[in-house]
Amino acid sequence: QVKATLRPVEISPQNAYLRRLQHQLVAENDLSARSTGKEPQRRLRITPSPEEPA
Numbered sequence: 001q002v003k004a005t006l007r008p009v010e011i012s013p014q015n016a017y018l019r020r021l022q023h024q025l026v027a028e029n030d031l032s033a034r035s036t037g038k039e040p041q042r043r044l045r046i047t048p049s050p051e052e053p054a
Contacts (some may be wrong), residue, residue: 002031002046011044013037019044 002009011022019035022044026033032047 002048003029006048008045008047010036011046013041013043015040016042 014022019042023033023035026044026046030049032049033044034047035042036045037043
């Protein structure tokens with residue numbers, strides 16, 4: 001969805017283990033992610049990767 005719309009998506013709150021898996025999947029798909037919020041409401045925000053200069 002992020003690649004198609006180029007808009008950030010927030011995932012519902014997850015525990016640290018699931019967030020780590022989500023970070024790995026995001027990286028494998030050439031996207032960026034950042035965890036936001038405080039436990040137990042910490043969640044992942046997925047954004048398009050910034051383009052590298054040519």
